[in-house]
Amino acid sequence: MAIRNLRTEGDPILRKVSKEVTEITPKIHELIDDMLETMYETNGVGLAAPQVGVLKRIVVIDVGDGPLVMLNPEIVNQKGSQTGDEGCLSVPGKAGQVTRPNEVTARFMGEDGEWYEVDGTELLARAICHECDHLEGKLYIDLVEGDLHDVSYDEED
Numbered sequence: 719m720a721i722r723n724l725r726t727e728g729d730p731i732l733r734k735v736s737k738e739v740t741e742i743t744p745k746i747h748e749l750i751d752d753m754l755e756t757m758y759e760t761n762g763v764g765l766a767a768p769q770v771g772v773l774k775r776i777v778v779i780d781v782g783d784g785p786l787v788m789l790n791p792e793i794v795n796q797k798g799s800q801t802g803d804e805g806c807l808s809v810p811g812k813a814g815q816v817t818r819p820n821e822v823t824a825r826f827m828g829e830d831g832e833w834y835e836v837d838g839t840e841l842l843a844r845a846i847c848h849e850c851d852h853l854e855g856k857l858y859i860d861l862v863e864g865d866l867h868d869v870s871y872d873e874e875d
Contacts, residue, residue, distance in 0.1 A: 722770035736853040739789045764845040766852030777849040788826035795823040813869040814862035
């Protein structure tokens, strides 16, 4: 496993749409392991493959319940809303108010090639939406209500 370099705002790869994972290879498993290590090392709760320079539809999330690895994730249901501070490892030192669904259901392929669904509320719902946006070339700063403000790294997603 290795810690990968994070791409930051202004890097064109963050604005590109990621490609579907069609085959789960040893290289994909290595990328997932590296993404998890990178996320934990940088105190994030989520990381999408474009943030480490790879245009693949892969997301890793851990909101405190253990790692969730999603390949080709798609939000299939959402309800409610929540507004709160959101940050991003690709926009270091900044955060802003973003409104997201309070509950989501996401369908995704696991590392074993099988399809699953996960229901997320509150922080997990926010993280799923945030990371899925990365796969579409969107950043949370596109949704910020008002201005960004400075934060310390331990407050970021």
